[in-house]
Every structure is written in C-alpha cells, then in structure tokens.
Amino acid sequence: MQDRTNNLPIGIFDSGIGGMTVVRAMARLLPQESIYYFGDTIRCPYGPRPLEQVRRFALQIGHWLDQQQIKLLVIACNTATAAALTELQQELDIPVLGVIMPGARAATQATQNRRVAVIGTKATIESGLYAESIRTLDAGITVFSTATPLFVEIAESGLKLDRNPVETFMSRLTSVYTRPALQEIARDYLDPLKRCQVDTLVLGCTHYPLLRPLIETIMGPRVAIISSADEVAADVAGLLRRRELFNDGSAPATRQFATTAVDLPEFMHLATAILGHVVDRVRQVDLTELGA
Amino acid sequence: MQDRTNNLPIGIFDSGIGGMTVVRAMARLLPQESIYYFGDTIRCPYGPRPLEQVRRFALQIGHWLDQQQIKLLVIACNTATAAALTELQQELDIPVLGVIMPGARAATQATQNRRVAVIGTKATIESGLYAESIRTLDAGITVFSTATPLFVEIAESGLKLDRNPVETFMSRLTSVYTRPALQEIARDYLDPLKRCQVDTLVLGCTHYPLLRPLIETIMGPRVAIISSADEVAADVAGLLRRRELFNDGSAPATRQFATTAVDLPEFMHLATAILGHVVDRVRQVDLTELGA
Structure with a gap:
C-alpha cells in the first residue's frame, strides 16, 4: 500500500510551458521520481487575469491531476500559487506545494x-x-x-x-x-x-x-x-524524505505530459527545448474534461 | 574584510540552558563554526512572563551579543522568538533567525x-x-x-x-x-x-x-x-552557504559562553551535561551590563 503511493508520480502544473523549469530542476535533483506535468496552454497567460479566475482554473487542474493518481502536487506557477495554494491545500488530501x-x-x-x-x-x-x-x-x-x-x-x-x-x-x-x-x-x-x-x-x-x-x-x-524552481525541488525532496515517500526504484521513472494546448507539436517542441530530452508524447485534455 | 566576518562566531541565546540543544545541533552540523552562547539564567523561565517583558529582555541580549561581534544571531528560545524576532531583525544589521x-x-x-x-x-x-x-x-x-x-x-x-x-x-x-x-x-x-x-x-x-x-x-x-534545534541548524547552514559566510578554517572553532547565572559551576555543569564536552569557562554578565 505504502509502496503504491511511493511510486505514484509528482504532479506539476503551470499556465503553460514555464513550469517545465520546475520539471527540469526536479528531474535533476530527484531523477528517480516520476512526473506528471500539466500545462494549461490554451488559457495562458494567467498573469493578466483576475486572481479569482486563476483560482478557478487552478482548482480544476489540481483536482484533475489528483484524479490521475499523484502523490504530491506542485503549483509550478507563481500566479496560481498566489491565487489558489490555500484552497488546493484545503481541498486535496495530498500535500500541495507552491513556488512562492x-x-x-x-x-x-x-x-x-x-x-x-x-x-x-x-x-x-x-x-x-x-x-x-x-x-x-x-x-x-x-x-x-x-x-x-x-x-x-x-x-x-x-x-x-x-x-x-x-x-x-x-x-x-x-x-x-x-x-x-x-x-x-x-x-x-x-x-x-x-x-x-x-x-x-x-x-x-x-x-x-x-x-x-x-x-x-x-x-x-x-x-x-x-x-x-531549484528551491521548490529541494522542498519536495525534504518532504519525500520526511514522509519516506521516495520512489522505491522497482520501476523506471516516467514522464507524462498533458496540456490544453491545441498545437501539440509546438507543446512537445517547447518541452523538448526546455527539458533537453525528447518529449514526443503528450495527452491533450479538453477544457470540458477539466470541468471548465 | 570578508574573512573577518566569516570567522566571527554565531551568536545563540536562550532564557537559560535549553538553547544548548541548539548549540549541540549546530556543533554537529557545522563543527567548523565558532559559537557564542548567552543564557539569561537569572531571569529564567521566560515562558510565564508577559511577551512585552520577554521582548525587552531579548532586545537587551541581542544587542549585547551583537556588540561582542557575531556574524549571525539565533534566538534559541521559542518564547523569545515569538516575542522579539521581528524587532531584532529590524534593529540589528546581522541576520537573525528564530526557532519557530x-x-x-x-x-x-x-x-x-x-x-x-x-x-x-x-x-x-x-x-x-x-x-x-x-x-x-x-x-x-x-x-x-x-x-x-x-x-x-x-x-x-x-x-x-x-x-x-x-x-x-x-x-x-x-x-x-x-x-x-x-x-x-x-x-x-x-x-x-x-x-x-x-x-x-x-x-x-x-x-x-x-x-x-x-x-x-x-x-x-x-x-x-x-x-x-536540528531544523534551525539546517537553516543556518543554508544561510552561510548562500552568503559564502562559512568559517574559512584559518583558526580553530571556538565555544564561548556567557550567562546572567549566579551559580557559575552549575551553569558549566549543565552545559557540560548537554553538550557532552567539558565547559569550564563562562563569562558572568551582570544585568546592568545588559542595560537592564
């Protein structure tokens, strides 16, 4: 039971592609951990939007990622952290970390x-x-x-x-x-x-x-x-260590990507550029699937 | 100039002897660092006192330690942290860390x-x-x-x-x-x-x-x-690393002790008991010297 949780991916989301810098830092510090990334590209940027609207988006994505079975959620977007960290921590049963x-x-x-x-x-x-x-x-x-x-x-x-x-x-x-x-x-x-x-x-x-x-x-x-990015990766490492939640290494670490983007080749191209390894599979998520 | 700062001790204070657990943790994690400890034994315990009074005591001690030339101050007392962390951070030019x-x-x-x-x-x-x-x-x-x-x-x-x-x-x-x-x-x-x-x-x-x-x-x-105790020691290590403030090792680390206690042998005995090495020198500080 504990092992099953340990081997679940870490969920990470951003308004678009910027959160990939957090994925990169995380993969460097915790290469054995699986990651499930979500980029809300179609609604990017979040920055100019009212906080209340960003909060609604962040809650939709947080719940969606939680349903995919993750052991931990990182809000890899400062705007979404400012808007929804408290609410996501209160609504989800897994630990939620922001970047601020x-x-x-x-x-x-x-x-x-x-x-x-x-x-x-x-x-x-x-x-x-x-x-x-x-x-x-x-x-x-x-x-x-x-x-x-x-x-x-x-x-x-x-x-x-x-x-x-x-x-x-x-x-x-x-x-x-x-x-x-x-x-x-x-x-x-x-x-x-x-x-x-x-x-x-x-x-x-x-x-x-x-x-x-x-x-x-x-x-x-x-x-x-x-x-x-580096700081939140260090915090995730501290949390996994304290809770003995490290991946047990029984299976190779996975990288999964999902996005609301319409142009999937572009999303994969950007992810590849930032992460420095080829990203050639991404799941397209419709806004209605998010409950938006 | 920078080296002079690097080789100054870390100041640590508590209402009495409890802060020695922080000294112990610090000496374990950062053995190369010098420490200047102050225990306000004569006014111990702080716990039952009004916060306003504890704040006054903490400011007296903080300023006194700062005058002894330290590179960093740790308030190794939760009560004093609650009472005076903000004020000491505002009044002193060196970094001040609390335990909360x-x-x-x-x-x-x-x-x-x-x-x-x-x-x-x-x-x-x-x-x-x-x-x-x-x-x-x-x-x-x-x-x-x-x-x-x-x-x-x-x-x-x-x-x-x-x-x-x-x-x-x-x-x-x-x-x-x-x-x-x-x-x-x-x-x-x-x-x-x-x-x-x-x-x-x-x-x-x-x-x-x-x-x-x-x-x-x-x-x-x-x-x-x-x-x-362990957590604040880790935070001190992080701060020294980021500011490149580690002791440069050109001189052996020192341990200095000061106290308002009247019974110096007892203070040394308690310090020895907690730290696990002999403490046989302590400076007695009069309350008037603190400006009390």
Whole structure:
C-alpha cells in the first residue's frame, strides 16, 4: 500500500510551458521520481487575469491531476500559487506545494544588504504574497516589487523562434535576448530595481529562468538571482524524505505530459527545448474534461 | 574584510540552558563554526512572563551579543522568538533567525494525516505563532496546541539531579523521567493530543528535546517528533552557504559562553551535561551590563 503511493508520480502544473523549469530542476535533483506535468496552454497567460479566475482554473487542474493518481502536487506557477495554494491545500488530501515561499526563503538567505527585488506577473506582484512571505521570514528586509509581464512573451518568443534541435536552444534564446528591442524592455523593467541597490532578485515567475542570462547581464554580477524552481525541488525532496515517500526504484521513472494546448507539436517542441530530452508524447485534455 | 566576518562566531541565546540543544545541533552540523552562547539564567523561565517583558529582555541580549561581534544571531528560545524576532531583525544589521518557522516547516513536511500537535510554554502557545506559521505553509493542516509549562522544570530537575560525570547524563535523565509522578504530568499533557490523532508533535521549546525519550514513550512510535534545534541548524547552514559566510578554517572553532547565572559551576555543569564536552569557562554578565 505504502509502496503504491511511493511510486505514484509528482504532479506539476503551470499556465503553460514555464513550469517545465520546475520539471527540469526536479528531474535533476530527484531523477528517480516520476512526473506528471500539466500545462494549461490554451488559457495562458494567467498573469493578466483576475486572481479569482486563476483560482478557478487552478482548482480544476489540481483536482484533475489528483484524479490521475499523484502523490504530491506542485503549483509550478507563481500566479496560481498566489491565487489558489490555500484552497488546493484545503481541498486535496495530498500535500500541495507552491513556488512562492521557497523562493522567498532563498532570497532571505541570500541577501546581504537586505534589499530584495521581486519580479513577476501583474497578478503575482499585486497579490503582495512575495513581500509578505519574505517579511515573515525576515522583518528587516526591504522588498521592491515590479510587474514585468512582457517577460513571459519574450521567453515564449525565444522558444518559438524556430524549431532547431535541442542543442541550439540556449544559442537561440541568446539571439533573442541580445536583440536591442528586448534588451530595452528588460532595462526599462530592471534599471529602477538596480537603482534601489538590491543585492538579490527573485524570479517570481516560472517563465523567467529562461531569461536568466538576459536578466543577469542587466543586473550585473553582484546581484544574486533566485529561481524558485531549484528551491521548490529541494522542498519536495525534504518532504519525500520526511514522509519516506521516495520512489522505491522497482520501476523506471516516467514522464507524462498533458496540456490544453491545441498545437501539440509546438507543446512537445517547447518541452523538448526546455527539458533537453525528447518529449514526443503528450495527452491533450479538453477544457470540458477539466470541468471548465 | 570578508574573512573577518566569516570567522566571527554565531551568536545563540536562550532564557537559560535549553538553547544548548541548539548549540549541540549546530556543533554537529557545522563543527567548523565558532559559537557564542548567552543564557539569561537569572531571569529564567521566560515562558510565564508577559511577551512585552520577554521582548525587552531579548532586545537587551541581542544587542549585547551583537556588540561582542557575531556574524549571525539565533534566538534559541521559542518564547523569545515569538516575542522579539521581528524587532531584532529590524534593529540589528546581522541576520537573525528564530526557532519557530524552521520547526513549523519540518512539521508541515512530516505530517501525513495533517494533524499536528505543538507543545510549548504558555507565552509561546498563546502567541499563536506556531499554528499561524504551519498554516501559512500548509493551509490544509489542523494544529492542536497545548502549553506544557512544567516540562521546563522537569528537564531542569533532570539535569540538576546530581553532578555525575557527563557519561551518565542520559541515564540520569532516564531515572528522572521514569518516575511515576513525572510520567503522570506528561500523560496529563500529552494524552489529549494523542486522542486528537496527531501524527506529528512539535517540541516548541528548546528545553523539550531533553525530555524526548519521555515524550516518545507516551506518544508512541507512530508520532513523528520535531525538534526545532536540528531544523534551525539546517537553516543556518543554508544561510552561510548562500552568503559564502562559512568559517574559512584559518583558526580553530571556538565555544564561548556567557550567562546572567549566579551559580557559575552549575551553569558549566549543565552545559557540560548537554553538550557532552567539558565547559569550564563562562563569562558572568551582570544585568546592568545588559542595560537592564
């Protein structure tokens, strides 16, 4: 009975493809664990939507993944975490982790001058949850938050630019973020934060790790960049260890993908690009199947 | 300059001797780090005092330790954490960690049935901070809290019972906690929590790890016992790693002790008993020196 639970996959969802950065971090830290990923691509982006609507979407997906038999759920989307973490924790019987508190904790540990910047979608920043979480952990920290909604589009456009093989993914993205127009957008967002003399920047959106080189170039080498992906993977590892819920290794780890996307080849292409291994099977889920 | 900071000790304080369990955990995980411990024995226990008064004491000690040159401060006392973590984080320039959030996080990770018990002093339990922190991390968890003030006295009486050498510390404590009267006190506290069918119990007072065998016997093998001492040590390690603040090993790690206790031999005896190595030097600090 316990073994059956142990060998169930970890469920992970995002509004689209950004949560793949969490899958990547998870696969690196916990390669023996199976993963069931859900990307709500057809309703992406969540960032500009009202929190109440994002909450409804997140509850639909959380319940759907729970029905597929998972042992743990990770909300790999900051907007959905801000909107629905509490409700999903209350409604599901499995543990549910969000990406905000792990990122906040890492920022608290990293800052030396106690000036921390957070960038994210409009909904995430307006929820105020990052600032609140950081100050719960260290009341001496000043938090500077800015919504950087265009970053999601830049990341996605970098990924969609062409369909080169996996190996050129980083160079492709590089060619995107070195374009003057995109650099300018990024500078408009980040320069005010630099002037606040922050020494730590939280990537408060799971799309943003894809833009890390661009962001690092602008912020400079003395600003620590925090990605929630690594932090939430570490938290999942801690939870599995404490509950003795590790996969027992009796069967190879699996990777399953589901999406509301219409263009499945594109979804597989993006997943392949981010994960660095070929994703050639994905389950298409209709919104009505989600109860939407 | 950076190296000078790296080689400063970690400051740790408690109302008395209970925080030594944090020193013990810290020395185990980070043996290369120097430690400066302060025990406010003359004003112990903090538990029955108003939070406002405990806050004043904690601020005095925090500032005093900061003046001794430390790189980091750990409030190794749940009551003082509840009373003054926020204020100390705001007033000091060094990072300040409390024991409540680390314990809360561990409990959140450990519970399977999402029913968690917390025991602590009257002041800690009445502050409601444990329940709040646990529910911030997982809103699906039900928290059952009980003040168990006599546990501090039981722990201290076990330690003070006689002055046998270090090796007999556990057997001495065993002889205390197997006494029928003490078992009865413990049962009165813990039986109601058992009936709530919790699967996780947080020792929300740094004295309580000294009573762990007694508490485990009563709660049974299926209840996970969480001690904040190990958790806060892990958090300190994470912070030192992220800020590259580890001791550089150019000089051996030191252990310094200061106390407001009048009976210094007793303080050294208790420290020796808990730490398992001889503590034969301690600095006596007058309350006026603290600015009290």
